[in-house]
Amino acid sequence: MKNGHLTDEMIQEFIWSSENPDLSARAHMLTCEHCKTRAENYQLLFTEIEQLSKPAFNFDLSKLVLNQVMEQNPVASLNADPLLATIPAIEKLNGPRRKNIWPGIIITLMTIGLIGTPVYLFLDSIQDIISEVSTMVTYLIIMTVVLIAAFLVFDEYRKYNHQINSLDI
Amino acid sequence: MNHISENNESDRRLVKSVLSGDTQAFGKIIKNTEGLVAQIVFKLVENREDRRDLAQDVYLKVFANLSGFKFQSKLSTWIAQIAYNTCISQLQKKKLSLTDLFQGENEGIEYSDNHHPASADPEIETMVFQKQQAAILKIEIEKLPPLFKTLITLFHNEQLSYEEIGIITGLPTGTLRSYLFRARKMLKTNLLLRYKKEEL
Numbered sequence: 001m002k003n004g005h006l007t008d009e010m011i012q013e014f015i016w017s018s019e020n021p022d023l024s025a026r027a028h029m030l031t032c033e034h035c036k037t038r039a040e041n042y043q044l045l046f047t048e049i050e051q052l053s054k055p056a057f058n059f060d061l062s063k064l065v066l067n068q069v070m071e072q073n074p075v076a077s078l079n080a081d082p083l084l085a086t087i088p089a090i091e092k093l094n095g096p097r098r099k100n101i102w103p104g105i106i107i108t109l110m111t112i113g114l115i116g117t118p119v120y121l122f123l124d125s126i127q128d129i130i131s132e133v134s135t136m137v138t139y140l141i142i143m144t145v146v147l148i149a150a151f152l153v154f155d156e157y158r159k160y161n162h163q164i165n166s167l168d169i
Numbered sequence: 170m171n172h173i174s175e176n177n178e179s180d181r182r183l184v185k186s187v188l189s190g191d192t193q194a195f196g197k198i199i200k201n202t203e204g205l206v207a208q209i210v211f212k213l214v215e216n217r218e219d220r221r222d223l224a225q226d227v228y229l230k231v232f233a234n235l236s237g238f239k240f241q242s243k244l245s246t247w248i249a250q251i252a253y254n255t256c257i258s259q260l261q262k263k264k265l266s267l268t269d270l271f272q273g274e275n276e277g278i279e280y281s282d283n284h285h286p287a288s289a290d291p292e293i294e295t296m297v298f299q300k301q302q303a304a305i306l307k308i309e310i311e312k313l314p315p316l317f318k319t320l321i322t323l324f325h326n327e328q329l330s331y332e333e334i335g336i337i338t339g340l341p342t343g344t345l346r347s348y349l350f351r352a353r354k355m356l357k358t359n360l361l362l363r364y365k366k367e368e369l
Contacts (some may be wrong), residue, residue, distance in 0.1 A: 008354055009350050012349075012350050045357060050326060054204055057203065057207055057221070064190060065199060069192075114253065
């Protein structure tokens, strides 16, 4: 209440928040012509907004999207039956149901080979180096590597979650 | 059967049809919801080319994730949520943060209760709002910060509830009410300022 009249916020609440009516505001409205007129003005303004024309895309969105869905899967566009055509398109967009695991296996084996070969060849030298370094330093190196790896994994997980949340499915 | 459950039934039928391979049903979903998506895209994104790409991107996401839709809200609300998030991501890619969405043209103006340009008198307000033309009103809405004009449009033009707008924007109801209050007040003040300038 300001200068004996309702504040702008109270007037808006009175008009647009019917579930929790402020009884004092309601009572004030019955007796105060000034606030009643202000409320009516708000209603007048926003009734006009309700009637404003709505924007529309100046292209056929439905056609564009459906064409793109088909383009992303040539099998779908060649398929004469639109009902059958959509199924591979969904799989294409969602990713195939059975993923090809061979590239992953090959990359993993190559990585093991690249790291394992020098370790195997220079195992004696590595053991000598480790034996020369104190236990404390060894633990420090291991801890640092583990912490960096944990940070990277956490960061990737955070990015993944952010992307999923931005879809909010 | 009430209106909401009718909507829900219709949503379920359409989603089921799309998931069983009916492309035409997805076309129908687009036709049913593109008005709401257009409102969000037009309010948050200014560039026409970007709007076209975004609108397509929104529906491709909808198509790809339709099987994950859990019917916890109306299908249109879920699609609008994807549209809103896609627009926000686009703005973030262009280095525009959510705080930029609060900055409109009349940034320096104080919108407190003490500041009523041209009107201590509600009679003047009545006169201004009665002779208000739709074109001027549209211009003044466009001048609002993007987030505010989106909220005004969703609440007053699309007649969505606080709950639905909350789902779309991810804003808590209290924050949403506060933003809407500021947006309405800003719009009213700007209209009165315009009137005052025209009078001078």
